[in-house]
Amino acid sequence: MARDENGALKPGATIGILGGGQLGRMLxxxxxxxxxxxxxxxxxTGPAFDVSAAxxxxxxxxxxALIRFASEVDLVTYEFENVPAKTxxxxxxxxxxxxxxxxxxxxxxxxxxxxxxxxxxxxLADFAEVNSEAELLAAVRKLGRPSVLKTRRFGxxxxxxTMIREEADLAAAFAAIGSQPAxxxxxxxxxxxxxxxxxxNARGEFQAFDVTENRHENHILRTSTVPAALSAETSAEAxxxxxxxxxxxxxxxxxxxxxxxxxxxxxxxxxxxxxxxRVHNSGHWTQDGAETSQFExxxxxxxxxxxxxxxxxxxxxxxxxxxxxxxxxxxxxxxPGVHIHxxxxxxxxxxxxxxxxxxxxPED
Amino acid sequence: MARDENGALKPGATIGILGGGQLGRMLxxxxxxxxxxxxxxxxxTGPAFDVSAAxxxxxxxxxxALIRFASEVDLVTYEFENVPAKTxxxxxxxxxxxxxxxxxxxxxxxxxxxxxxxxxxxxLADFAEVNSEAELLAAVRKLGRPSVLKTRRFGxxxxxxTMIREEADLAAAFAAIGSQPAxxxxxxxxxxxxxxxxxxNARGEFQAFDVTENRHENHILRTSTVPAALSAETSAEAxxxxxxxxxxxxxxxxxxxxxxxxxxxxxxxxxxxxxxxRVHNSGHWTQDGAETSQFExxxxxxxxxxxxxxxxxxxxxxxxxxxxxxxxxxxxxxxPGVHIHxxxxxxxxxxxxxxxxxxxxPED
Numbered sequence: 266m267a268r269d270e271n272g273a274l275k276p277g278a279t280i281g282i283l284g285g286g287q288l289g290r291m292l293x294x295x296x297x298x299x300x301x302x303x304x305x306x307x308x309x310t311g312p313a314f315d316v317s318a319a320x321x322x323x324x325x326x327x328x329x330a331l332i333r334f335a336s337e338v339d340l341v342t343y344e345f346e347n348v349p350a351k352t353x354x355x356x357x358x359x360x361x362x363x364x365x366x367x368x369x370x371x372x373x374x375x376x377x378x379x380x381x382x383x384x385x386x387x388x389l390a391d392f393a394e395v396n397s398e399a400e401l402l403a404a405v406r407k408l409g410r411p412s413v414l415k416t417r418r419f420g421x422x423x424x425x426x427t428m429i430r431e432e433a434d435l436a437a438a439f440a441a442i443g444s445q446p447a448x449x450x451x452x453x454x455x456x457x458x459x460x461x462x463x464x465x466n467a468r469g470e471f472q473a474f475d476v477t478e479n480r481h482e483n484h485i486l487r488t489s490t491v492p493a494a495l496s497a498e499t500s501a502e503a504x505x506x507x508x509x510x511x512x513x514x515x516x517x518x519x520x521x522x523x524x525x526x527x528x529x530x531x532x533x534x535x536x537x538x539x540x541x542x543r544v545h546n547s548g549h550w551t552q553d554g555a556e557t558s559q560f561e562x563x564x565x566x567x568x569x570x571x572x573x574x575x576x577x578x579x580x581x582x583x584x585x586x587x588x589x590x591x592x593x594x595x596x597x598x599x600x601p602g603v604h605i606h607x608x609x610x611x612x613x614x615x616x617x618x619x620x621x622x623x624x625x626x627p628e629d
Numbered sequence: 630m631a632r633d634e635n636g637a638l639k640p641g642a643t644i645g646i647l648g649g650g651q652l653g654r655m656l657x658x659x660x661x662x663x664x665x666x667x668x669x670x671x672x673x674t675g676p677a678f679d680v681s682a683a684x685x686x687x688x689x690x691x692x693x694a695l696i697r698f699a700s701e702v703d704l705v706t707y708e709f710e711n712v713p714a715k716t717x718x719x720x721x722x723x724x725x726x727x728x729x730x731x732x733x734x735x736x737x738x739x740x741x742x743x744x745x746x747x748x749x750x751x752x753l754a755d756f757a758e759v760n761s762e763a764e765l766l767a768a769v770r771k772l773g774r775p776s777v778l779k780t781r782r783f784g785x786x787x788x789x790x791t792m793i794r795e796e797a798d799l800a801a802a803f804a805a806i807g808s809q810p811a812x813x814x815x816x817x818x819x820x821x822x823x824x825x826x827x828x829x830n831a832r833g834e835f836q837a838f839d840v841t842e843n844r845h846e847n848h849i850l851r852t853s854t855v856p857a858a859l860s861a862e863t864s865a866e867a868x869x870x871x872x873x874x875x876x877x878x879x880x881x882x883x884x885x886x887x888x889x890x891x892x893x894x895x896x897x898x899x900x901x902x903x904x905x906x907r908v909h910n911s912g913h914w915t916q917d918g919a920e921t922s923q924f925e926x927x928x929x930x931x932x933x934x935x936x937x938x939x940x941x942x943x944x945x946x947x948x949x950x951x952x953x954x955x956x957x958x959x960x961x962x963x964x965p966g967v968h969i970h971x972x973x974x975x976x977x978x979x980x981x982x983x984x985x986x987x988x989x990x991p992e993d
Binding site for chain 1: 633635637639640641654657658661662663664665666667678679680681682920929934935937938942955958959962963965966969970971972973975984
């Protein structure tokens with residue numbers, strides 16, 4: 266039996282992970298610490314293969330490979346939200362899938378996600394569905410300029426989106442995102458970007474890490490710092506929103522909730538930007554800066570274990586190492602207080618996430 | 630090129646580890662965080678296999694397998710001191726071996742180790758070589774009773790040793806340890822047992838973690854706590870001894886120096902008991918209780934990286950989970966402040982090291 270009398274997964278059990286990138290790799294490392302074995306399923310070789318007990322290299326559409334994979338693991342999770350729905354469905358037939366197919370379907374489609382958030386009463390920017398140039402024109406009339414056109418699916422790190430400015434040609438904009446089903450969002454003149462990384466287990470236990478302030482460059486996360494420069498009231502509001510979302514999705518695992526903070530007349534308002542049904546880049550600081558890392562927390566949540574304490578150990582700053590910045594490892598290795606996390610990837614292509622560093626400093 | 634202009638091993642390089650147990654596993658996990666790949670060489674399958682990029686299952690005497698292994702890695706280290714000298718020699722011919730064959734030879738033979746320590750002027754208990762019953766009798770006459778008879782090789786966790794008490798039959802005692810080449814040690818009426826876990830790299834940089842106090846049960850380590858209950862003066866003396874030993878061995882890697890603290894007329898004296906040319910069970914607290922873990926420190930040292938800070942984050946206690954104590958994982962997982970480390974081993978045989986927990990509490 267892979268489970269104890271409370272349904273918790275026992276150490277020694279095997280956790281299957283869809284995706285073999287750095288998030289899968291860091292999940293594998295922390296799962297190992299808790300005594301679990303990891304089996305990675307990924308169409309390409311990835312850095313998670315090097316730290317896992319087993320791997321299957323096959324397409325997400327390869328039904329036979331999926332069924333074999335499911336038979337060799339005790340539960341399945343994933344490191345990214347672009348898993349095909351059919352894949353999730355096949356796996357969920359024979360093994361628990363966390364977060365579940367509903368959470369996946371909701372968060373992998375920008376329109377479904379925004380509709381869910383709106384119905385839940387969570388504050389977010391106005392949006393409109395766009396399936397054609399004509400609908401884009403109507404949406405721009407409604408939401409004004411500037412506004413942001415984003416594909417419903419497969420967007421990340423700024424890919425699949427374009428800004429509609431005053432002078433923008435709408436036909437060109439729709440073509441720029443591949444003339445795909447899309448969503449137009451009202452532009453949010455935000456003060457700062459923040460995120461809440463939180464976890465919920467099947468018993469409904471919920472724990473959130475402190476609100477993290479995120480700085481992007483060219484749409485790619487550059488730094489995350491904690492605590493964020495927010496009032497206690499706004500922080501509490503952000504955490505409350507994350508809890509509400511996790512509850513409504515009956516969510517199991519770690520979730521990343523990206524938010525904009527808008528400052529008007531000296532008052533802050535939090536608007537949800539996007540959900541990530543997985544461990545999140547803005548939660549990497551927890552590896553060295555919290556009682557429990559987000560990776561361990563995700564494993565605890567999906568394994569049905571009690572959640573760990575999300576308590577902060579001090580002030581943290583996480584910096585992504587992009588492209589050839591990773592070549593500064595000698596200097597970083599000689600810097601006191603710098604915790605290095607490298608992903609073991611090959612070519613350091615421009616903008617590619619090659620690693621990150623965490624700096625923990627005592628509370629003021 | 631696997632090395633940079635300073636001779637430091639670049640991330641992406643492969644480190645070979647002899648031995649696939651929990652120490653190899655934890656080395657592999659931390660090596661991965663620094664971007665290294667791990668190749669385990671071990672005659673049996675072990676828990677390190679599950680977290681490593683490659684493994685070779687072959688005997689330490691299998692020369693062809695050793696040569697192939699050496700050709701696939703950039704350097705070699707080990708997780709235990711019972712690697713045959715011939716194995717070390719074969720590997721060292723084609724790849725750097727850290728700690729080197731001299732350190733290995735010195736520390737895997739109790740007589741060689743004690744002779745080295747004595748010549749270095751390091752305080753230790755009186756000892757005598759024993760190769761026969763007759764030599765045992767002479768040794769007991771010289772060192773008195775009680776005294777401890779230990780095999781020169783392959784002793785660990787109290788295996789291969791026997792106490793010579795007032796009434797002991799010397800022939801039976803010599804037979805009890807297998808009538809092997811042995812060492813008789815004067816019994817040390819110690820107050821506490823402590824250890825220094827320290828690292829040295831090829832540039833001669835040396836860093837030691839704080840002195841750790843160790844409690845054994847049935848010759849197996851039960852708890853390690855830091856700081857040890859020692860005066861600042863005695864602690865400094867213990868650290869100084871470790872530095873002297875590492876220097877004299879021209880040591881590269883993490884070394885564990887086990888010591889007895891003897892209290893006489895209110896004054897503490899430190900006597901070296903034993904050296905371990907590897908990461909050490911009494912250093913496991915560093916995973917959650919120090920700026921750098923002993924595992925990362927070992928990898929840094931052998932890779933020619935600058936050493937990390939050994940600074941303590943607070944007070945730590947490490948407790949080994951032996952045999953079926955590991956089955957308390959549910960309770961441990963629900964205990965605030967407990968960091969769980971499980972080794973992914975199968976059968977929880979009595980006394981088998983299945984995992985450990987670390988508790989970190991703020992400094993008084």
